[in-house]
Amino acid sequence: MRLVLDGLAVTLDGRSIVRGADLVVEPGELTGLVGPNGSGKSTLIRAAYRALRPAAGLITVGGDDLVRLPPRESARRIAVVAQENPAELDFTVEDVVLMGRTPHKRPLSRTTAEDLHRCAESLERVDLGHAARRSYATLSGGEKQRVLIARALVQGSRLLLLDEPTTHLDIRHQLDVLHLVRELGITALAALHDLNQATEFCDRIYVMDGGRIVADALTPEVITRVFGVRAVPRTQYAFERLKEDP
Amino acid sequence: MSLETSQVTRAPGVRPSARGRFTILVIVLVVAVVAATWLAVSIGAVHVGLAQCGGIVADHLVPGLVTRTWTPVQEQIVWDYRLPRAVLALLVGAGLAVVGAVLQALVRNPLADPFLLGVSSGASLGAVIVFVLGTSALGGLSLSAAAFAGALVALVLVYVLAQRSGRLTPARLVLAGVALAYLFQAVYSFVLQQAQSGRAAQQVLFWLLGSLGGARWDMLPIPAIVLVAGVAYLLAQHRPLNALAAGEDTATSLGVPVARFRLQLFVLTSLLVGVLVATSGAIAFVGLIVPHAARLLAGADHRRVLPVTALLGAAFLQLVDIAARTVNAPQELALSIVTAVFGVPFFLWLLRRRA
Numbered sequence: 001m002r003l004v005l006d007g008l009a010v011t012l013d014g015r016s017i018v019r020g021a022d023l024v025v026e027p028g029e030l031t032g033l034v035g036p037n038g039s040g041k042s043t044l045i046r047a048a049y050r051a052l053r054p055a056a057g058l059i060t061v062g063g064d065d066l067v068r069l070p071p072r073e074s075a076r077r078i079a080v081v082a083q084e085n086p087a088e089l090d091f092t093v094e095d096v097v098l099m100g101r102t103p104h105k106r107p108l109s110r111t112t113a114e115d116l117h118r119c120a121e122s123l124e125r126v127d128l129g130h131a132a133r134r135s136y137a138t139l140s141g142g143e144k145q146r147v148l149i150a151r152a153l154v155q156g157s158r159l160l161l162l163d164e165p166t167t168h169l170d171i172r173h174q175l176d177v178l179h180l181v182r183e184l185g186i187t188a189l190a191a192l193h194d195l196n197q198a199t200e201f202c203d204r205i206y207v208m209d210g211g212r213i214v215a216d217a218l219t220p221e222v223i224t225r226v227f228g229v230r231a232v233p234r235t236q237y238a239f240e241r242l243k244e245d246p
Numbered sequence: 247m248s249l250e251t252s253q254v255t256r257a258p259g260v261r262p263s264a265r266g267r268f269t270i271l272v273i274v275l276v277v278a279v280v281a282a283t284w285l286a287v288s289i290g291a292v293h294v295g296l297a298q299c300g301g302i303v304a305d306h307l308v309p310g311l312v313t314r315t316w317t318p319v320q321e322q323i324v325w326d327y328r329l330p331r332a333v334l335a336l337l338v339g340a341g342l343a344v345v346g347a348v349l350q351a352l353v354r355n356p357l358a359d360p361f362l363l364g365v366s367s368g369a370s371l372g373a374v375i376v377f378v379l380g381t382s383a384l385g386g387l388s389l390s391a392a393a394f395a396g397a398l399v400a401l402v403l404v405y406v407l408a409q410r411s412g413r414l415t416p417a418r419l420v421l422a423g424v425a426l427a428y429l430f431q432a433v434y435s436f437v438l439q440q441a442q443s444g445r446a447a448q449q450v451l452f453w454l455l456g457s458l459g460g461a462r463w464d465m466l467p468i469p470a471i472v473l474v475a476g477v478a479y480l481l482a483q484h485r486p487l488n489a490l491a492a493g494e495d496t497a498t499s500l501g502v503p504v505a506r507f508r509l510q511l512f513v514l515t516s517l518l519v520g521v522l523v524a525t526s527g528a529i530a531f532v533g534l535i536v537p538h539a540a541r542l543l544a545g546a547d548h549r550r551v552l553p554v555t556a557l558l559g560a561a562f563l564q565l566v567d568i569a570a571r572t573v574n575a576p577q578e579l580a581l582s583i584v585t586a587v588f589g590v591p592f593f594l595w596l597l598r599r600r601a
Binding site (some may be wrong): 046049050051057070071072074075076078079080082088089090091092096099100101102103105107108111155161174 | 350351354355356482483485486488489491492494495496498499500501502503541545546547549
């Protein structure tokens, strides 16, 4: 399912955070969104799942105007893995994953055997089949992210938005999460802060700066201009380190 | 793989199957509610045996079903005084507990209680005005009606202060509620201080701390209807409630229209609190501790939490009212005194457990 942002602008408390962003997420691809802190990545992602209302511009998902879709319908098309932590109340892993069925349920409909089956299956896919009845709050950061991915799978949406899914994770779990998204082969847009990870895992990368999309590829010039650092190929980086510190 | 039959080794934080236990839990709680109510009807200054109580109730429901083994006085005491009071205890206990559970999810704070959003202070102000200045002060409104009117005024004021272009955020809701509660308290404290009669002040204090002493059959239908309708609506919304408890953005991403849903919850809980406080005063701690106890027993999923909370709240307040009537007989204790005696230690234990 294709996601298109056309001239998206988002204003928060009178401040313009995203200004005229154009972006396309092609079906089947993992699209990365990188940029310095405060460049508007999270705000853009939140607008793309209706947590924020656009001040201007158009978001279409599968060809339909997002804000005109009923909330349930947009949730059936778009699932989200964000940093928000649903741990205030002591939900079990199973409770959290089953929340993914919310947009498919009428008020009085019960949780069916099929829902439970989907839940168990999704937890198996993120390698947490053993943890269904554990308390979500007691999981590690990496396990929590995997539970949220399982919830997105149960939601059955064909588009996945990830808002800095690897922040606060140690390096191994960061790679686990990105590998998992890759393996699932689902259409996804991920805001990432690690440029190396973005280049390694994404099919296409958009670069944000000051609320605008300033590039649709991560070239050395872009890195220098946007991030103020010099991009060095890995082999050369290792070589230079070796010269400095024999 | 079937979840019911999978063998799970118990690691820390693992719960046993909640599904099978839930049915048993509900049955146990229903039995507890019935037993506590039966006991409440039997106990008092005039002793009426449990069998006689059962007979009196059966005779009223199906006349001529059982042979009369009781005196007309006993019948009058049980049917006209104790039973409506016991039923009111169930309604108020269940209602306050459910409102507490919903508000804890709505503002995402485990320390929320039904009196957080200022509604009960509005109700108290209405009641105090009628107590001290007489029914003519508010155009002939009775005590309950004045309390409910005060609750509605508070509801509207909190909404006006907390909303921002029609949207309610938990933080603003709590701030507006707490601020208004202080304002209402200041006003009714002033009215009380100005009151001529010390007797009125004492009565007001007793009412403010909660009492079921005024229960009559004709005051039960309204709270009963509001409670049943409210709990039915909330049960139907258990999935959006779970999503909202997980966070605003999460709920949005799961297709919950958060702004509209929050407004519905705010109005519903405020109306419930208004109706309940109008009948029984502001009974503290029930709405704070019962939802936590319910979650310890049934997990966090609102489909299980809401019925368990309602039953547990009903049974708890029934026992509290029995204690309030008997501990210091013939004098009655205000219910908040009794709930605090049980509530505060539980609350402190909970705080330590979370820390």
